[in-house]
Amino acid sequence: MEKRVRILVAKPGLDGHDRGAKFVARALRDAGYEVIYTGLHQTPEMIVSAAIQEDVDAIGLSILSGAHLHLFGKVKELLKGQKAEDIVLFGGGIISDEDVAELKKIGVEKIFKPGAPTEEIVSWVKKHVKTK
Amino acid sequence: MHKKEFTTISSRQIERLYGPEAMGDFDYARDLGSPGEFPFTRGIHATMYRGRHWTMRQFSGFGTAVETNERYKFLLHHGQTGLSVAFDFPTLMGYDSDQERSEGEIGKCGVAIDTLADMETLFSGIPLDKVTTSMTINGPASILLAMYLVVAEKEGVSWDKVGGTVQNDVLKEFIAQNSWAFPPEPSMRVVVDMIEFCTKHVPKWNTVSISGYHIREAGSTAAQELGFTLADGIAYVEACVKRGLNVDDFAPRLSFFFNAHNDFFEEIAKYRAARRIWAHVMKERFHAKNERSLILRFHTQTAGCSLTAQQPYNNVVRTTIQALGAVLGGTQSLHTNSLDETLALPTENAVRIALRTQQIIANESGVVNTIDPLGGSYFVEALTNEMEKDALAIIKKIDDMGGILKAIAIGYPQKEIAEASYRYQKQIESKEKIIVGVNDFTVKEDHPIEILRIGEETAAAQIERLRKVKQTRDAHKVKQTLAALKEAASTNKNVMGPLIECVRAYATLNEMTETMRSVFGEYRDPAIF
Numbered sequence: 001m002e003k004r005v006r007i008l009v010a011k012p013g014l015d016g017h018d019r020g021a022k023f024v025a026r027a028l029r030d031a032g033y034e035v036i037y038t039g040l041h042q043t044p045e046m047i048v049s050a051a052i053q054e055d056v057d058a059i060g061l062s063i064l065s066g067a068h069l070h071l072f073g074k075v076k077e078l079l080k081g082q083k084a085e086d087i088v089l090f091g092g093g094i095i096s097d098e099d100v101a102e103l104k105k106i107g108v109e110k111i112f113k114p115g116a117p118t119e120e121i122v123s124w125v126k127k128h129v130k131t132k
Numbered sequence: 133m134h135k136k137e138f139t140t141i142s143s144r145q146i147e148r149l150y151g152p153e154a155m156g157d158f159d160y161a162r163d164l165g166s167p168g169e170f171p172f173t174r175g176i177h178a179t180m181y182r183g184r185h186w187t188m189r190q191f192s193g194f195g196t197a198v199e200t201n202e203r204y205k206f207l208l209h210h211g212q213t214g215l216s217v218a219f220d221f222p223t224l225m226g227y228d229s230d231q232e233r234s235e236g237e238i239g240k241c242g243v244a245i246d247t248l249a250d251m252e253t254l255f256s257g258i259p260l261d262k263v264t265t266s267m268t269i270n271g272p273a274s275i276l277l278a279m280y281l282v283v284a285e286k287e288g289v290s291w292d293k294v295g296g297t298v299q300n301d302v303l304k305e306f307i308a309q310n311s312w313a314f315p316p317e318p319s320m321r322v323v324v325d326m327i328e329f330c331t332k333h334v335p336k337w338n339t340v341s342i343s344g345y346h347i348r349e350a351g352s353t354a355a356q357e358l359g360f361t362l363a364d365g366i367a368y369v370e371a372c373v374k375r376g377l378n379v380d381d382f383a384p385r386l387s388f389f390f391n392a393h394n395d396f397f398e399e400i401a402k403y404r405a406a407r408r409i410w411a412h413v414m415k416e417r418f419h420a421k422n423e424r425s426l427i428l429r430f431h432t433q434t435a436g437c438s439l440t441a442q443q444p445y446n447n448v449v450r451t452t453i454q455a456l457g458a459v460l461g462g463t464q465s466l467h468t469n470s471l472d473e474t475l476a477l478p479t480e481n482a483v484r485i486a487l488r489t490q491q492i493i494a495n496e497s498g499v500v501n502t503i504d505p506l507g508g509s510y511f512v513e514a515l516t517n518e519m520e521k522d523a524l525a526i527i528k529k530i531d532d533m534g535g536i537l538k539a540i541a542i543g544y545p546q547k548e549i550a551e552a553s554y555r556y557q558k559q560i561e562s563k564e565k566i567i568v569g570v571n572d573f574t575v576k577e578d579h580p581i582e583i584l585r586i587g588e589e590t591a592a593a594q595i596e597r598l599r600k601v602k603q604t605r606d607a608h609k610v611k612q613t614l615a616a617l618k619e620a621a622s623t624n625k626n627v628m629g630p631l632i633e634c635v636r637a638y639a640t641l642n643e644m645t646e647t648m649r650s651v652f653g654e655y656r657d658p659a660i661f
Contacts, residue, residue, distance in 0.1 A: 017310075040657045117560075
């Protein structure tokens, strides 16, 4: 049987707004992906260690707290340290265009803005995330 | 396009026309009563906005206490009548700014408060006997209240003159908002400690703001917002009665906090039903005698989740409709969201438009001239009855489960909300529900708008403030007061007295929460999706 793409949906930091993360987790699962949802209040270390342990192909971070530059940066740095840069990093949240550009620079592949439809997220994942 | 089904935003079926038959066996005195009279469906005061407008209270806070203090003075200068403090995530969760867990979050979503010194700065030059303050804090609410009381005391304002609110609604944290400090049971104990303390020493303080706002933001329907919130309210009253408090001694200081979403009439019906249900619950279930125990006072905030990042100026219009609904529903205070809040914290310009929206409703629209102008409308009365029926069914279900703590433990409200949120999102994606600028009436390119940025220099400044406090305080005194706090937490002594002593000694927020966590333990969410 062909290996299914595995995605870790995570809520880093102290932000408790999980409506979007839960929705995206469920939408990706409904689209046929294997989804692991970390739950709330995860440190970057916890997220990267879960990603490696679960052998995921991508990590999606949902951040609505304004701490996105720090948290994406930290996760990316830890992935590098673990030589796990082949894990695709994407996300969404309350993030300004200026910061989206900043995040692209550090290697975050895609940021979905508020109101992004599932269809857009699923088709992006289909195109950009493959099994390793 | 001709639609087959006409439903509210919460998927409630709406008829083509409502007439007298829609109101059932309507009885004016029994179902509505005059404003200020049981069951308060038409409002809690005999004069409502003819006597006084609602309190215009903009939720605000960012950066360090220095910056937020300036924003408060700006808002008061522009005619705002009460303060409402937004804390940053570390503060909401009981962490200090110098901890690793706080990195990247300091001052981002609200103001950073670590010790009494920050609270002194936050309220510097603001007369605490004249301005009332609402603080959105839950897990560590007792600690922030202790800080506020010590600041008042230092300003020479006695505690019986201090007025305000702490949200302190820990139950909805486990249901929807997810900022907790301790597990559910000890969280409830601390809430009751605080209510007991305020009943004796801070009689004008609103002890819990029982909140549906976050439940709705997490994706619930209007009826779920109402049902879960009132069930939480019942749980607080039960816990206090169990402690031995007299219901009429504390119930008048409980207040509520609801969302104002887009569906205009459904929201108005929700507020009217809320008042009626609560009056009956307090009278019949808890045998309250004091009329003030029966009235449901509430704050409203327009729906943050309804705002769109696309064509953000449209948000001003959404907020206006929502605010008007809250006013026609008889709110006691109101926060209107700013147009840029799907992108960042609001700029001063955006906040001013939001505040002006309320002032225009109050001073120009004429809706304040008469009380409950929609009362007696076939449609609104029918909707109010339906809302009441649905909320009571939810409350009954929770009663049957053994109360809201049991329901939370099995994930009942959490699952129901996630379900409703998923259903709604699907309706948007199938265009069954239209969101202007998102799934219809879109434009290729939006004009960028001005954004407030909180730089990393805030964190450095805050960590430095904290370092200075730690350096100059009496370390022995801190140790002593924390030990007394631990002793109270491990026994059944009220924690408020010891917390106030810790605050006076400039113990940090995290030193206090950690001390209590060492007794109470920690909570992890069940991660249901």
